[in-house]
Amino acid sequence: MGKWTRRAFITTGVLTGGALVIGVAIRPGNRAGKVKDLIAGEGDTVLNIWLKVNEDNTITVIVPHAEMGQGVHTTLPMMLADEMDADWKTIKMLEAPGNKEYANYAMGKGFLMGPKDIPSILIGTVDGFFLTATKQISLQMTGGSSSVRFTGMFAMRVAGAAARAVLLEAASEEWEVAAEELVVKNSTISHPASNRMAPFASFVVKAANLSQPAKPRLKTSEEFTIMGTSPPRLDIPSKVDGTANFGIDVVLPNMKYATIKASPVFGAKAKSLEASAIKDMPGVHKIVNLEGAIAVIADGYWLAKNALNALPIEFDKSDHDTVGLNDIYDKYLRDMDIAIAEGNEEKDVKKGSIKDIFKEATNVIEAEYRVPYLAHATMEPMNCTALVKEDGCEIWVGSQNPLGFADSIAEVLDMDKENVVVHNQYLGGGFGRRTVPDVAIQAALIAKEVDYPVKLIWSREEDIQQDHYREANVSRFKAALDPKGMITAWNNQFVFKHDPEEAPHIPYGVDNQFIHYTNSETHIPWGYWRSVDSSMHAFFTESFMDELANKANKDPYQFRREHLTNAPRFLKVLDLAAEKSNWGEALPANWGRGISLHQSFGTIVAQVAEIEIVEDRLKVHRVVCAADPGFAFHPDGFNAQMESGIVFGLTAALYGEISIENGAIKQSNFHDYQMLRMEESPKIETYIVTSDNWPGGAGEPSTPCIAPALTNAIFNVSGIRIRELPVKNHELKADSKILG
Amino acid sequence: MKLNINNTIHEVDVDPATPLLWVIREQLGLTGTKFGCGIGQCGACTVQLDGLAIRSCLTPIQAAADKEITTIEGISDQDTGLHALQKAWIEEQVPQCGYCQSGQILSAHALLSKTTSPTDEDIDMAMNGNICRCGTYSRIKSGIKLAAEELRNTSTIKILNNGEVD
Numbered sequence: 001m002g003k004w005t006r007r008a009f010i011t012t013g014v015l016t017g018g019a020l021v022i023g024v025a026i027r028p029g030n031r032a033g034k035v036k037d038l039i040a041g042e043g044d045t046v047l048n049i050w051l052k053v054n055e056d057n058t059i060t061v062i063v064p065h066a067e068m069g070q071g072v073h074t075t076l077p078m079m080l081a082d083e084m085d086a087d088w089k090t091i092k093m094l095e096a097p098g099n100k101e102y103a104n105y106a107m108g109k110g111f112l113m114g115p116k117d118i119p120s121i122l123i124g125t126v127d128g129f130f131l132t133a134t135k136q137i138s139l140q141m142t143g144g145s146s147s148v149r150f151t152g153m154f155a156m157r158v159a160g161a162a163a164r165a166v167l168l169e170a171a172s173e174e175w176e177v178a179a180e181e182l183v184v185k186n187s188t189i190s191h192p193a194s195n196r197m198a199p200f201a202s203f204v205v206k207a208a209n210l211s212q213p214a215k216p217r218l219k220t221s222e223e224f225t226i227m228g229t230s231p232p233r234l235d236i237p238s239k240v241d242g243t244a245n246f247g248i249d250v251v252l253p254n255m256k257y258a259t260i261k262a263s264p265v266f267g268a269k270a271k272s273l274e275a276s277a278i279k280d281m282p283g284v285h286k287i288v289n290l291e292g293a294i295a296v297i298a299d300g301y302w303l304a305k306n307a308l309n310a311l312p313i314e315f316d317k318s319d320h321d322t323v324g325l326n327d328i329y330d331k332y333l334r335d336m337d338i339a340i341a342e343g344n345e346e347k348d349v350k351k352g353s354i355k356d357i358f359k360e361a362t363n364v365i366e367a368e369y370r371v372p373y374l375a376h377a378t379m380e381p382m383n384c385t386a387l388v389k390e391d392g393c394e395i396w397v398g399s400q401n402p403l404g405f406a407d408s409i410a411e412v413l414d415m416d417k418e419n420v421v422v423h424n425q426y427l428g429g430g431f432g433r434r435t436v437p438d439v440a441i442q443a444a445l446i447a448k449e450v451d452y453p454v455k456l457i458w459s460r461e462e463d464i465q466q467d468h469y470r471e472a473n474v475s476r477f478k479a480a481l482d483p484k485g486m487i488t489a490w491n492n493q494f495v496f497k498h499d500p501e502e503a504p505h506i507p508y509g510v511d512n513q514f515i516h517y518t519n520s521e522t523h524i525p526w527g528y529w530r531s532v533d534s535s536m537h538a539f540f541t542e543s544f545m546d547e548l549a550n551k552a553n554k555d556p557y558q559f560r561r562e563h564l565t566n567a568p569r570f571l572k573v574l575d576l577a578a579e580k581s582n583w584g585e586a587l588p589a590n591w592g593r594g595i596s597l598h599q600s601f602g603t604i605v606a607q608v609a610e611i612e613i614v615e616d617r618l619k620v621h622r623v624v625c626a627a628d629p630g631f632a633f634h635p636d637g638f639n640a641q642m643e644s645g646i647v648f649g650l651t652a653a654l655y656g657e658i659s660i661e662n663g664a665i666k667q668s669n670f671h672d673y674q675m676l677r678m679e680e681s682p683k684i685e686t687y688i689v690t691s692d693n694w695p696g697g698a699g700e701p702s703t704p705c706i707a708p709a710l711t712n713a714i715f716n717v718s719g720i721r722i723r724e725l726p727v728k729n730h731e732l733k734a735d736s737k738i739l740g
Numbered sequence: 741m742k743l744n745i746n747n748t749i750h751e752v753d754v755d756p757a758t759p760l761l762w763v764i765r766e767q768l769g770l771t772g773t774k775f776g777c778g779i780g781q782c783g784a785c786t787v788q789l790d791g792l793a794i795r796s797c798l799t800p801i802q803a804a805a806d807k808e809i810t811t812i813e814g815i816s817d818q819d820t821g822l823h824a825l826q827k828a829w830i831e832e833q834v835p836q837c838g839y840c841q842s843g844q845i846l847s848a849h850a851l852l853s854k855t856t857s858p859t860d861e862d863i864d865m866a867m868n869g870n871i872c873r874c875g876t877y878s879r880i881k882s883g884i885k886l887a888a889e890e891l892r893n894t895s896t897i898k899i900l901n902n903g904e905v906d
Contacts, residue, residue: 069836069874239838240826242772242812249771302762379776379839379873428839429873460777647875670781679864681877
């Protein structure tokens with residue numbers, strides 16, 4: 001694993017008001033004192049900014065990320081507890097308060113710099129810079145599969161190790177023995193030579209008097225006792241008995257309910273409505289016109305929804321009223337052509353000279369792929385509860401970005417950021433959707449009109465039609481093969497580039513590459529969608545690789561292998577997927593296999609899909625998933641994320657289609673935006689490769705590979721090459737001639 | 741109107757056309773039952789009426805009067821704690837975001853009350869109305885099988901809600 005986290009970036013141990021506080025290398029200034037007031041209950045001692053030791057020797061770990069099913073409220077405390085040699089059974093988790101002091105500097109640093117080795121002399125400066133930077137951009141974000149690989153590695157482990165070091169030193173002074181003679185285990189420190197043993201909590205006062213900076217050493221993976229095991233997730237018991245509180249479950253005194261209809265064509269304004277329109281509706285209190293949307297406040301959601309449906313809501317005309325999906329594709333293609341003609345493509349990768357190769361090449365292959373817009377459709381529809389008073393605003397919401405929400409609300413309400421408090425709740429699905437503060441802004445603006453708290457709940461229709469979408473995209477390829485069937489040139493053009501940076505990049509050894517993109521503005525709002533750009537680029541690049549393999553008359557797995565001679569990590573993952581899926585062994589009639597390989601968010605994934613086409617019906621029987629995340633800190637949780645990401649990606653590949661008609665979203669609910677159900681869900685097997693690399697993400701990296709594994713399997717059994725998703729729009733038929 | 745929810749009689753004063761879901765959540769504060777789609781497509785709002793799994797977002801309360809309504813808050817056993825399904829859900833570490841799981845458990849509960857040894861096909865059929873966006877389907881299936889086994893191994897005498905022995 002990366003070297004530099006083993007260097008201490010704990011700089012100070014600080015005493016304030018009788019409590020021991022350790023700052024985790026934060027400069028300038030020391031924030032430990034301020035943070036203490038936010039999280040310490042009576043009788044508790046804040047041991048450092050990421051944990052507190054309670055009087056009863058239990059330990060509360062402060063986690064700066066939202067729980068949306070990815071298990072982060074368990075895995076991050078595990079990382080801290082292991083380094084601290086704490087007793088896992090007594091660990092409690094507390095989500096960090098939505099406060100500036102928790103702007104997640106570790107994540108900002110991870111994103112902006114990657115796991116680079118920073119000279120120790122610069123560490124204080126670098127951390128100070130990132131605290132300042134992350135405060136300014138309010139980065140308390142849960143996304144980018146980043147919790148473990150950045151917050152865990154940069155903050156949790158170091159904090160745990162620092163806490164252990166300070167307690168050990170306190171014990172050593174208290175007992176007047178060398179620290180080397182002490183043993184730390186299960187939240188106790190013992191001195192075997194004198195047969196003494198005491199809990200962590202008994203050393204807190206002594207530790208508070210230490211002023212020397214801690215210099216924690218992080219464990220090697222051989223020393224882990226908690227990391228790499230799979231204890232039960234801490235959030236699960238409340239999710240089987242109905243007691244888990246999601247945003248939508250918040251109940252406040254005197255609270256009323258609201259629902260809303262925004263302009264179906266994004267950006268159009270609502271015409272004004274007479275307040276008297278609701279006078280005959282019992283239990284309905286108020287119409288609020290938010291310009292782009294009309295909301296109704298009532299005694300309950302159903303009353304508000306009925307009232308909203310009954311109101312004669314009209315929206316102004318907009319410039320986008322006639323736009324359809326084909327217009328958007330036409331514009332993409334036009335902008336792509338213009339970029340090439342004018343030579344102003346945005347360059348992503350440029351290696352060698354594709355021009356020289358294409359001039360001489362005799363075997364040139366071209367293909368164009370498309371994917372549609374996609375909505376998130378989290379199971380919990382968008383909602384937010386707000387209470388606005390003259391001097392401040394409180395909101396209750398499930399958010400992937402609580403500080404960003406607070407900032408947005410402060411701006412629209414013209415309040416100081418300090419006066420906006422976000423109470424983050426469990427998220428009923430995130431997938432990137434809950435990074436966008438739109439519903440929270442609406443809730444605050446609605447609640448501003450009344451003197452009671454308002455819970456705004458979107459209908460499912462609103463949720464589907466007012467999303468921030470994974471964009472539709474077009475990807476064009478041109479490649480050249482030499483007589484031995486090796487790729488000599490790779491030209492790829494698409495529209496837009498967001499995250500992750502590596503999404504359109506190929507691991508294959510191709511000397512001449514030109515990967516480039518063009519921006520092509522539309523009026524459809526864009527948002528992070530599980531695995532973001534990789535959700536489409538793996539489909540594009542891995543489908544095209546399959547096409548090239550076919551043109552080269554080679555087995556798709558062997559063809560990939562031959563191009564991975566300088567990429568041993570990728571090769572290992574690919575080989576494992578092939579081996580576990582019995583690649584090459586005969587399948588029953590009408591069955592097929594497809595393989596894919598893609599790296600995203602630091603984790604390499606290969607998948608093999610095993611499918612059957614009966615008549616025109618597709619059945620996905622089995623998906624074998626091999627993944628190298630460096631190290632899986634909670635292997636069962638990692639497997640669960642691989643399973644989840646595959647079902648999510650398979651749903652999109654088979655059914656996912658948001659289309660645009662008359663400027664608006666055509667689909668509205670689960671009847672026309674279909675989800676994979678249990679009977680269609682394949683058997684999924686996950687195999688983890690442990691390598692010595694910086695830990696990769698878990699929440700997203702399995703999503704990209706499934707679409708190409710599936711469509712490559714379809715080609716394998718039918719000869720039908722699917723170049724546009726979703727699969728449901730294609731007629732399928734197995735072809736017995738190509739089997740064998 | 742009177743509603744019998746989890747063996748407790750509640751008096752509610754709302755429009756009889758109001759969907760049961762909103763009465764359960766907003767009037768009675770039983771928030772374990774979730775709103776997902778409002779059109780009976782996702783199963784997040786699943787509760788039981790006289791032991792049958794139904795979609796409470798589409799069921800007006802007038803159709804639930806005089807019936808026994810069971811929600812996620814009512815399936816655990818006062819003496820032995822969690823229901824076998826809930827224990828199995830923890831054992832298999834089923835939930836991720838957890839939002840759909842009340843509905844999943846209520847559908848599974850209705851299945852196991854009729855079928856003590858469900859096949860894969862039985863489970864698919866009973867659970868097909870419940871969407872899980874986190875894709876926990878395979879773990880749900882394992883959870884149902886584990887709970888079925890547990891229930892088969894425990895007492896065969898069932899005490900009904902009204903105290904009669906089945």
